[in-house]
Amino acid sequence: MTNLNEIELVERVPFGTARGTAPVEKYRLPNGLTVIIFEDHRAPVFSYHTWFKVGSRHEKPGKTGIAHLFEHLMFKETINTPEGEFDRLMEHAGAQTNAATWTDWTYYYEKLPTKHLELPFRLEADRMEHMVLGTHQLESEREVVINERSYRVDNDPEGKIYEVLYANAFGSNHPYGWPTIGWMDDIRSIQLADCMEFYGKYYAPNNATIVVTGDVDTSVVLNLIHRYYGHMxxxxxxxxxxxxxxxxxxxxxEIELQLASDRLLIGYMCPSIRDSRTFSLSVLNEILFNGDSSRVTKRLVFDDELATDVHAWPASFRFSGLFQIDVTMKPGVSAEAALAVIDEEIHRLVTAGITDRELQKAYNTLEADTVRHLLSCNSVANAFGLYESTTGHFSDVFHLNENTRKVTASDVVETAKHLLADAGRVVLFARPSGELADDNKETSDEDFDE
Incomplete structure (x- = not known):
């Protein structure tokens, strides 16, 4: 067991300039556990996030889907907590709970009244250390995940279309090329020994970050951390x-799916979230694709009336990811028409540049998004956990607006030239098969309980 005074203060960062605002503090235990604490006493609630630096990219070919399957298994039972007890205790305390798995991380969160402060410390530490893994637990959750994959991918055009895009952009054996939910054959073949190995290796204190934000006292949080995690x-x-x-x-x-109209997806390779070029790419994305007044959306949806929806975004991966463009065409309009407009607008931007007004609007939109993500204790915890798990520095979130403002018009043009105009790409045309998907099919939270 580590001593409380061995917990090291690694970083202290001001949250903002408002008078009385507490700083954000990052601590590290001798066993490697990282703890981020931000006191915010505006309401008697707090959020508790547990982030593990493990996701689908840590899997191996033939074992895909184990990270997501394990997220499900974490809600089963432990040596100290019978199956169903975790959810019962959290519900009784009035907590909101959930979890998610992506390429680089898996996280679990609770948001609950401060009077139940100790509860998530006890339960999260318990399942990090004392999970019960047996054939019953594995097979019951395997069936849930198989049904989830069937519903959300195999029988859902939305899921299938992105699976095809990523597999062809990266290759099906690249860590970012297989789906987070896993290939169906792999889900069926995961063995109990695989789960035991995965749990023992990745669900460890030196691979975890605990984020506690809201109506808490730092000294109390550190004492609870020491009590429940210090011995691991x-x-x-x-x-x-x-x-x-x-x-x-x-x-x-080209693929056929149960669609009402053509879909166009384009994938370009983009820098990792740790690369400074992500800021110029985000500004470029605002100018070309995001919002009704962006160049491509304005042309495709409003001026030429070729499409009903345009979205684009760069992946926030720890390593080089995919910049994705997604266009839903109007019925009877081919996706090739949208591709032509996109290529024209990229060429026009590269050759003629952007206006000061476009640049300022992009700044404003991106800055507003950053502020919105820091309004509640839960969204703050989410932002800190994401950046700590991907860039290695939670405080990067405080430099987003500053780095965005550093982007110049020439930066945007250079980014468009090198990452889009002169770069390779995957273009996916999804055509209606003539049989529409059932938009009215129903499911419940219990079907895919995470």
Whole structure:
């Protein structure tokens, strides 16, 4: 057991300039556990996030889907907590709970009244250390995940279309090329020994970050952390680099799905979330694709009336990811028409540049988004956990607006040229098969309880 005075204060960062606002503090235990605390006493509630630096990219070919399956298993039972007791206790305390798995991370969160402060410390530490893993637990959750994949991917055009895009952009054996939910054959073949190995390696204190925000006292939080986590042993975990992918030329694909109209998806390789070019790409994205007045959306949806919806976003991956463009066409309009407009607008931006007004609007939109993500104790905890797990520095969130403002018009043009105009890409045309998906099919939270 570590001593309380061995908990190291690693970083202290001001949250803002408002008078009386507490700083954000980052601590580290001798066993490697990272703890981020932000006191916000505006309401008698707090959020408790547990982030593990493990996601689908840490899997191996043939074992895909185990990170997501394990997220489900974490809600089963422990040596100290019978199956169903975790949810019962949280519900009795009035808590909101959920979890998510993505390429680089898995996280679990609770938001609840401050009077139940100790509850998530006890229960989260318990399932980090004392999960019961047996055939019953594995098979019951395997069936849930199989049904989830069938519903959300195999029988859902929305899920299938992105699975095809990523598999063709990265390759099906690249860590970012397989789906987070896993390939169906792999889900069916995961063994109990695989789960035991995964749990023992990745669900360790030196691979975890606890984020506590809201109506809490830092000294009390640290005492609880020491009590419930201080004795845990670290594991040997090495960070495997993810090889970058360079797309050569243009790869065109065509699939038929249960759609009402054509869909166009385009994938370009983009920098990792740790790369400064992400800021110029975000500004470029605002100018070209995001919002009714963006160049491509204005042309496709309002001026030429070719499409009903346009979205684009860069992946927030720890390593090089995918910049995705998604266009839903009007019935009877081919996706090729949207591709032509997109190429025209990229060429126009590269050759003629952008206006000061466009640049300022992009600044304003991105800054407003950042502020919105820091309004509640839960969204603050989410932002801190995401950046700590991907860039390694939770405080990067406080530099987003500053770094966005550093982007110049010439930066945007250079980004458009090198990452879009002169780069390879995957273009996916999804056509209606003539049979529409059932938009009225129903499900419940219990079907995919995470």
């Amino acid at each position: 042993k670290p594991q040997e975990i090495s960070e495997a680099e993810v090889p970058p992918v360079v797309l050569q030329g243009e790869q065109r694909l």
